[in-house]
């Protein structure tokens with residue numbers, strides 16, 4: 330049975346799902362060294378933001394197949410290191426959207442009405458109504474930085490509260506922004522014109538310290554900023570200084586450069602700052618959502634099924650997978666075949682999508698072809714996650730072409746590879762009940778389902794050659810399951826595809842090429 334380690338607190342609903350297929354150990358609060366020591370036993374790791382999954386941990390996780398992040402941000406996972414090792418990283422892109430958006434809105438209202446400090450003062454026995462005079466958000470301008478899932482919900486609710494909306498997000502369309510009632514502007518204008526600014530972007534090298542002393546200097550002295558996205562997007566020292574010096578009116582932070590927040594200038598800012606301990610996703614509803622969403626994906630991957638929200642398998646969303654899965658199997662088979670025909674050190678792979686496939690997304694098919702191509706060298710180490718990287722590291726160039734006019738089959742895929750044995754091509758299609766058929770080898774039309782062990786020959790189409798090959802194989806005790814010849818012209822060059830029951834014994838290929846008329850012979854294992 331598989332083993333799953335849950336290293337941050339997650340809802341029981343997730344544990345129940347994992348327990349259907351695995352032994353589940355919940356061990357929270359582990360130190361990095363403790364995690365490194367035990368991770369080697371586990372097939373899957375389930376985390377929230379509390380666990381930093383470093384390259385060292387990934388390398389110690391020799392059995393790991395999947396890392397599941399029960400939440401959105403995967404900035405606490407070394408995704409490139411996981412990808413190199415072929416480990417799927419999944420998250421829950423929508424499970425806590427509402428929770429995080431509502432937290433940002435709660436922060437905005439709390440900040441404008443001094444609720445945390447007013448509450449604390451009443452609890453101390455005071456009745457001070459003058460200190461806590463606030464500001465209305467109605468008719469004020471909210472600047473939303475990042476108009477994705479959370480930013481969009483914040484914008485929708487803020488609009489309903491009568492706020493004017495500006496948004497900065499270089500990756501969304503003007504139409505989408507308009508639909509949400511937002512005017513798209515650049516960051517400078519947003520900083521200058523907003524009364525409230527709320528951040529909803531991922532933490533990346535580009536967004537680290539996006540909000541710094543310079544950008545803060547552009548804000549109105551009456552403006553306030555809210556960060557419920559990621560620590561480190563705002564330069565904390567610059568923010569503390571800007572509030573203390575009265576350059577801006579206040580800030581509300583749920584996330585910090587280093588968590589848990591240690592000694593920090595931020596704690597000394599006073600009533601104009603609100604700090605919460607990364608509570609954005611901490612609602613009962615969100616925790617059930619993310620736990621179920623991610624546990625289901627871990628369960629599926631452990632059962633050999635694809636994950637629906639993998640962050641490191643490009644182009645393989647659930648809808649794409651459903652439609653393309655049979656073609657991906659075809660691509661992988663053709664990749665294995667052409668890789669063995671072309672021999673080692675393949676430098677160039679051309680993937681041609683033909684017929685109705687020409688209108689499809691090609692990326693999953695390219696990944697599947699590369700997975701097949703690299704199988705000979707890497708065996709089980711290559712998968713959909715790392716096939717692209719492994720190919721790049723081996724210097725394999727990929728060219729994609731499309732030919733919608735190829736109409737021999739509804740949709741077909743042609744792979745051509747150049748390696749130590751020259752340039753070879755194979756084409757395949759799905760026939761009948763989506764059964765894989767090889768329809769062309771090196772330009773010669775054939776029609777055979779692939780089998781585990783195959784032999785291909787390039788020979789002259791002349792009488793007696795099939796018989797000679799048959800007796801030669803018989804003398805080596807090789808049983809032929811099926812055989813087909815493909816030729817373009819009578820008595821010209823031809824290709825023979827044979828399915829054999831067992832691997833070809835050593836040395837026989839040399840004997841085959843000695844048969845008069847046979848120019849080349851190739852054996853493959855699929």
Ligand SMILES: NC(=O)C1=CN([C@@H]2O[C@H](COP(=O)(O)OP(=O)(O)OC[C@H]3O[C@@H](n4cnc5c(N)ncnc54)[C@H](O)[C@@H]3O)[C@@H](O)[C@H]2O)C=CC1
Nearest residue numbers: 401402429475476477478479500529530531557558609610
């Ligand atoms: N405080 C908490 O507990 C929670 C925090 N989060 C964080 O909230 C953030 C947003 O999450 P979602 O809305 O679900 O993500 P999303 O992917 O739906 O949206 C992110 C948006 O940011 C935009 N963006 C990316 N780079 C940008 C840049 N350099 N400048 C401006 N815009 C940029 C993207 O185009 C996208 O529209 C993430 O960092 C996530 O980790 C999410 C859930 C809970």
Ligand SMILES: O=C(O)C(=O)COP(=O)(O)O
Nearest residue numbers: 377378379400401402610
């Ligand atoms: O989903 C996210 O990105 C979050 O920041 C939530 O973090 P958490 O799972 O509550 O530790």
